[in-house]
Amino acid sequence: MMKKEKKPALITWIIVAVIYAAVFVAEQVLPPTSMLFTVLKKGATYALVAVSMNLLNGFTGIFSLGQAGFMMIGAYVYGIFTIPVESRPVVYQYYDGGLIQFTVPVVVALVLAGLAAAFFAFLIGLPVLRLKSDYLAIATLGFAEIMRVLIQWNNMGPLTNGSNMLRLYPSFNDFNIKDASGNVTVYLSTLVPFLIAGVCIGLIVLLLNSGYGRALKSIRDDEIAAEAMGINLAHHKRLAFCISSFFAGVGGAMLAMYQTTVQAKFFTTAMTYEILLIVVIGGVGSVTGSVLSSFLFVAASEWWLRFLDEKQMIGNFEVPLLRNGFRLVVFSIIIMVVVLFFRKGIMGTKELPDLFRRKRKEAAK
Amino acid sequence: MWDTIFPYLLSGISVGGQYALIAIGYTMVYGILRLINFAHGDVFMVAGIIMVYIAASGVPLWVSVPAVLVITALVGFLIERVAYKPLRTAPRMSAMISAIGVSYTLQNLVLYITGGLNKQYPAIPLISDSIKIGSATTKVVTVVTPVLVILLVVALVTLINKTKIGMAMRAVSKDFETAQLMGIKINSVISTTFVIGSFLAGVGSVLYFTNYPTVIQTSGAMPGLKAFVAAVFGGIGSIPGAVIGAFIIGIMENLIKGLDVILFKAGLITKPLGLAIFSDAFTFALLIIILVVKPTGLFGEKTTDKV
Incomplete structure (x- = not known):
């Protein structure tokens, strides 16, 4: 019996290991300007944020729309604590070099x-x-808007640089190992976000599989029944909310590293909506689904569907409709189709190990 | 002192009236479907864009304004049929996600059509002329808005209280299933609600964009959210509540915009604090406070959840 349970997990571990190895190898072999790496870096970031949102919306049944706000807090805290002291006068040029005059290591900042x-x-x-x-x-959405305004407030300038951007802090590219003359010897700029996201998502999965995770799912399924079973609703909801926000904050810091600049005006409700749609496409209540759809979403929007934004010629025939913005229209339609007709998304509530489990059962029949 | 506050108060009343027209759409839809129609703010924005394009084609005003209102109502009707009707029996979260998807789609569609550029809203003669009231100079639309809002609300309340379709609406919002069993055609009632809501948002957009003369795909998001807050503040499901809430929010928001000037003139502060940027944040702070202190809003009905 135990053996049956362990095998899917083993296959999952192997798949994950293969993916990580492939990322590492690809990075050493392919040119670093390849679109693949943009997609992988941003995808890993979005995967973490999407999973953290799924923890609330999919597993606990708390419909929160504050994700962009928590990401923004994370991105700012990361930026504020990692800008090198010598760069601060440049970044905080309107605020006399800013209030904080020390830096902490990247991991601590995360x-x-x-x-x-x-x-x-x-x-x-x-x-x-x-x-x-x-x-x-709507209240969490409002909270995110309040935070966005607060950060941009002129009087917060010495801390947050007001409405100006934070920059010059360590980004993903700074993880590449360089030799003395500045040439990159080992590329790690894609593997590191994968590792950060992997560790965080792993922690979330551990939480979901623990007693706490089962309590959260029972709250989602029926609050009243869960309470009757002795689950402290307020405590568990608060716990889920804080943990989800913790990882959204880490995700925000990763986004800051990916973008190399942080500005409050980018963390709009539109960003939250985008992440929510990723979660829906992947399947509300599936970690694997969120991860998969993050990469799909980023790849489609940054890479595969780019051609829709430019004029295309087939022979002498100019394809109609194609111009700037068409990609987003196609994208919206795909999303609406998923929302309306494939409500389960890619994975439904299944996880990666479940796929192998079912196959085994079918084989046994 | 009064001379300093008065202009802000005036524009507050005007904006409040415009929010009220959007808020009615939210509150009616929520009353019947228990759905926050996240796309409603975008319908308002689409009305603005339609006006830009219709006016550019050169038709006279008495054609373009009614055309905008009719098309906006049609947009609302189509959204309901395409995006909400198939999800009638699905969990509430699905419908809300669908609403967010519609909002995303409308914004992207407008982005595609306009190329992401600010579009100049056509000047509408009469209501975009300037007039002087007391110490303040303002546009005629500022005065027209509250009057028009009150007229429309009276008409709407009469419709709901006196006509057959109004009775059906009240029945459906009271109890969805029972109303259906009593032979009320749910779908036509819901469609009517969306048509009325979108029509009013169209009226609101004509008034609003006369004051803020450019339209872009994101113009609807903020007014939409604020109107929703107004609807919650007044007690969701209650039309007079939504209107009063919208006026309060419009006025408070504009007073905060002028707070620096007012405090400075009153001699309370010596240098500006930059408080004006909190005018949006205030609305949301108010929302959180009202939800915690009195979740049913000012005029909301008390509901009890049955197990």
């Missing part, structure tokens, strides 16, 4: 980014988590 987001989640969760579905959605 954790701080998560903790800051979790802290704000705790604060906002106190009033907001008492609300029901759509009221909660």
